[in-house]
Amino acid sequence: MELEALQEIDPEVKRQGARIVVLTPEIERYTRAMHKKLNLTFDVLTDLHLKVAEQFGLVFTLPDYLRELYKSFGSTLDRFNDEAEYRLPMPARYVIDQEGIIRAADVKADYTIRPEPCESISALKRIAGEKV
Amino acid sequence: MPTLQDRLDEFKRNFESGGPPYNAPREKIELLHRATAELKASGAEERALKVGDHAPSFTLFNQDHVEVSSAELLQQGPLVLSFFRGHS
Numbered sequence: 245m246e247l248e249a250l251q252e253i254d255p256e257v258k259r260q261g262a263r264i265v266v267l268t269p270e271i272e273r274y275t276r277a278m279h280k281k282l283n284l285t286f287d288v289l290t291d292l293h294l295k296v297a298e299q300f301g302l303v304f305t306l307p308d309y310l311r312e313l314y315k316s317f318g319s320t321l322d323r324f325n326d327e328a329e330y331r332l333p334m335p336a337r338y339v340i341d342q343e344g345i346i347r348a349a350d351v352k353a354d355y356t357i358r359p360e361p362c363e364s365i366s367a368l369k370r371i372a373g374e375k376v
Numbered sequence: 377m378p379t380l381q382d383r384l385d386e387f388k389r390n391f392e393s394g395g396p397p398y399n400a401p402r403e404k405i406e407l408l409h410r411a412t413a414e415l416k417a418s419g420a421e422e423r424a425l426k427v428g429d430h431a432p433s434f435t436l437f438n439q440d441h442v443e444v445s446s447a448e449l450l451q452q453g454p455l456v457l458s459f460f461r462g463h464s
Contacts, residue, residue, distance in 0.1 A: 245387065250458060261453040265444070270462040272437060277428050279439040287444055288460075289436040299432040301424040311405040334420060336459040340431045342450050351424040355461065356388050358380055359398055364456045368430040371454050372394050 246335070247282055247283065254285050258309055260368040266290040269333065297333035306330040322352040337368040347371055431457070 249265055257264050263284035268275060275288045281361050294303045306314070311330050339348035348367035350359035378386075391398055392405050425431065435445040449455055 245383050246458065246460060251400055257456055261417065262456060263449055263453060264456045264458065265449065267436070268460040268462045272441060274440065276439045284438045286433055287438040289438050289444055291436055294431065294437065296434045297459055299428055304415055304420055307411055307414065314408055316406050327461050332461045333459040334424065335461060336424060338431065338457040339452065340455045342454055344431050344433070346425055346427055346429050346431050348429050348464055349425065351421050353421050358384060366456055367455060
């Protein structure tokens with residue numbers, strides 16, 4: 245759902261001279277299929293073994309009782325993510341300016357809550373406004 | 377057009393009422409709530425990078441197996457960077 249919502253704002257992001265980039269721990273075979281299925285016009289990068297997510301401080305390990313639960317729903321991280329330890333990134337969205345400084349940050353431990361994409365647009369407009 | 381959060385809330389309502397396709401039983405839903413509460417209580421959100429921090433640079437493969445570098449992208453403009461957990 246989040247990817248579809250990002251796709252909706254992609255034209256406006258590009259008008260602001262910016263770019264959407266999605267990082268996922270999923271292996272490339274799956275990102276390619278997903279990219280195609282959703283007709284995405286931005287890149288989805290494979291952050292294998294969560295190396296970049298770790299640097300952003302987003303990685304957590306699923307407790308044992310959840311591993312079994314996820315398996316019972318047919319979701320197996322070892323298959324999709326090559327991730328035997330069952331680690332995941334917290335859902336997060338960042339807006340980064342051209343100096344590499346984080347200008348907006350939304351990190352949610354509760355994965356059922358996501359920041360609205362329009363908030364990212366507002367951050368981009370603030371950055372663009374400074375240049376004028 | 378419903379907002380992203382509206383759509384997520386609708387999914388959650390269906391999931392938590394045990395609706396298809398997951399038909400999740402009550403005890404499993406409670407485990408998911410417990411895990412989220414524990415993660416929140418662990419202070420994990422506060423340990424993540426924040427506004428004003430310098431974003432680490434990265435070079436990763438995209439869906440077409442082309443290498444993409446954050447430094448090169450930033451030369452062209454700002455980035456909206458989204459961390460997506462995938463199928464799980």
